[in-house]
Amino acid sequence: MRDSSAAIEVENPATEAILATIIEGTEEDAVTALKSAQAAQPAWAALPAIERGKAVAALADEIETNQDGLARLVSLEQGKPLAHAHDEIGATQTFLRYAAENARRIEGDIVTSDNTCEEIHIRRHPYGVVVGLTAWNYPSALAARKLGPALVAGNTFVLLSHEATPLSGLALAALSEKVGIPAGVFNVVTGRGRVVGETLVKSQLSNLVTMTGSTRAGQEIYRASADLIKVIRLELGGKAPFIVMEDADIDAAVSAAVAARYTNCGQICTCNERMYLHRGIADEFLEKFVQASKDLTIGDPLSPVDLGPKVSRFERDKVAQIVAASINSGAEVLLEGGILDNGAYQKGHWLAPTVLETKNNSLPAIRDEVFGPVATAMRIDSFEEAVQLANDTQFGLSAYLFTNNYKRLARAPYLLKFGELYLNRSNGEAVQGFHTGWGMSGLGGEDGRYGFDNYLRKQTAYLNWG
Incomplete structure (x- = not known):
């Protein structure tokens, strides 16, 4: 991401001290990240799924190695007690490991045709570039919940963490680079939703948008994606x-x-x-x-x-x-x-x-x-x-x-x-269940085989050899 003169201060909610200053991303930064993901996606999708799964599992291992520092970072930027932050980092690993296990579960169907010398093949393919927008309440786990299945399915990923808690997402990206996930496969943009997020959602370069946040924000994403008939998954508010x-x-x-x-x-x-x-x-x-x-x-x-x-x-x-x-x-x-x-x-x-x-x-x-x-x-x-x-x-x-x-x-x-x-x-x-909302609580869902399937789209091929 290019340099920018604008900056966002990340506050410790327990002390009001400034933990870090990050770049306030622009529309250009968002487009740069999308282009990076788009360029990397064909080669990533061409890898055997088991190799993509191994890369995601390696990221989980690296998170486990660094779990004390990552938990402290979550606690400092989000405010949850350190013991609960450790639980979140544990969940981060679990989401990634479960996603990695799905590498051998990308399956299709062969359906009987009405014609002679013909089969109907239904296959699953990655969408391409996935945009993940995450809330501030679980900045590490929510990112991993989307990142893992997106990558294993063969997509590349652009993450925008909430501007109040961006440090955990940046830490995940640094660890992904360390374990050798190729450049462009996992991208992070920092900035505000009304600028960076809107650009990511409206761009023709993104094929799927998955968001966890408020119902109000979900409604805005729904409207912003309408012109392109964008595929969206929304996990929104509850009562x-x-x-x-x-x-x-x-x-x-x-x-x-x-x-x-x-x-x-x-x-x-x-x-x-x-x-x-x-x-x-x-x-x-x-x-x-x-x-x-x-x-x-x-x-x-x-x-x-x-x-x-x-x-x-x-x-x-x-x-x-x-x-x-x-x-x-x-x-x-x-x-x-x-x-x-x-x-x-x-x-x-x-x-x-x-x-x-x-x-x-x-x-x-x-x-x-x-x-x-x-x-x-x-x-x-x-x-x-x-x-x-x-x-x-x-x-x-x-x-x-x-x-x-x-x-x-x-x-x-x-x-x-x-x-x-x-x-x-x-x-x-x-992690093997299905976390989904009805009504104004969203559409789509996360986790388990149903959640993993949300990161794949179906293609039907009529194969006639007569």
């Missing part, structure tokens, strides 16, 4: 309901609800965003949940704490505004958290856990994706009521249900309109 019935294991449900609400300071698209609690257990559940929320430790993410800071002041203030609007709309405050900005918290973007209770399913904290350490609860009287309230949303990414009633568990996949269900467990996808 996961967390249903707890009267026969549930309450301690297990509370533990899962705490983890699903507060991990990464609530900055996960599959987070527990709204709790629907059967009236028969609501008091017990809320007493235990509020106490567990109070017990969480908040502080320097390089120390052993439960919660680090929000990623930015803007994101912190956005969450505080949703809480204020919800209280003004009648929510009862069970635990008053909010902004921490004195003493040890004078620097950084800190939020303490807040717990609200409401009877209003239109409350801002119920309707809008909070993406922060705020839990909202409603009491329900039946499973049917819980399902109706849970489905009353534009989002359709994930949902939770805790019950020991097998009939309810069996019915849940037919009744809950979400792409991913967690039944009697907390969140966390398996």
